Amino acid sequence: MVRLDVECLEDLRDLGSVLVVGVGGGGDTLGALILYHKLRVLGVKVLLGNVVWERFILDPFPGPVPLEQLVGAEVLGRSVAIVDGGSYVDRYGYRFKPQIVRASEILGGKAVFFDLSKGEVGLVEAFNVVGERLGVEAVIGVDVGGDIVASGYEDDLWSPLADSISLGALYKTRLPSVVAVLAPGADGELSQQAVLERLSEIARAGGLIGVYGLTRREYNIIGKHLDVFVSEASKIPLEAFEGRVGEKSIRVGSRTAQVNMISTTLYILDVNVTYEKSITAKIVSGSRSVDEARKALNKHCIYTELDLEEDLYKLRAQGGVVTGRSLLDIRSEGRRRLLLSGCTPLIRGAKPS
Secondary structure, rough: OOOOOOOOOOHHHOOOOOOEEEEEOOHHHHHHHHHHHHHHHHOEEEEEEEEEEOOOOOOOOOOOOOOHHEOOOEEOOOEEEEEEEOEEEOOOEEOOOOOOHHHHHOOOOEEEEEEOOOOOOOOOOHHHHHHHHOOOEEEEEEEEHHHOOOOOOOOOOOOHHHHHHHHHHHOOOOOEEEEEEEEOOOOOOOHHHHHHHHHHHHHHHOEEEEEOOOOHHHHHHHHHOOHOOOOHHHHHHHHHHOOOOEEEEEEEOOOOEEEEEHHHHEEEEEEHHHHHOOOOHOOOOOOOOOOHHHHHHHHHOOOOOHHHHHHHHHHHOOOOOHHHHHHHHHHHHHHHHHHOOOOOOOOOOOOOO
């Protein structure tokens, strides 16, 4: 509940070290890397981190990667570890390098792996440990697309679980923190216009700290390494910087993202205002596992990314093919099951409690 009392990113130069962490999943590593380089140019000492939950094309198993399945890392606490280029994940015999490890290879240094499987409580502990063990004095949570500012009742919200847990942890950590939204609407969930409207609500409540944009320097540095990362949403800012305009089909055709100059923008938000306006972050408050948080959202008829991944895992186990149509059908059926279970839907316009 400690807000980072700054008026611009330049004010962070007065701090010893700042953690920039992608909070929406593995792909947000690339989005966090954009801010990482921006801060480096400003003279800020920066450490890169990521809440590790990879898409099924990289990690076929449902859910975030638990720390217990991380190999070759320096464990700092039950939900956090330091990784380098030699670290990897072993999930039931299937090995891969999460994207935070790939980023550490590019940077030629160490990065921080955050385990979301222990819920909000575990992530709060992890942020606090990083502050105590690594001398970090502030944290910036980066979300590509902007679903972290969603209300929860939106029909087109696909992945509220990681964002809600992460926002709660950013709010509750002892470290001063802020929220950063990169490329509104880039993940093909909330529309670009819907995210901008939510950002405006936060601004009217005094929660907007600053608006920044991608620079040629950042584009040139990161553009050389795009093939290293498995992400569609986090690459959109760079595509927009090249002048691409229009709609882009993502997630095997199940969603469409708007690409334009707004996709190159970054919004720095007061964590207290952002949290106070979030319904889903309050729903998962106090959760001690990702499953507990998922069930809390399910009670409000919110079908999460964990539900989707579990249903996709069953489909693939039965020999089914993942297509845009199958994704849409699975999600529709999953939401129908929740409604039939007697869940209580969130009401549009309801106030966070």
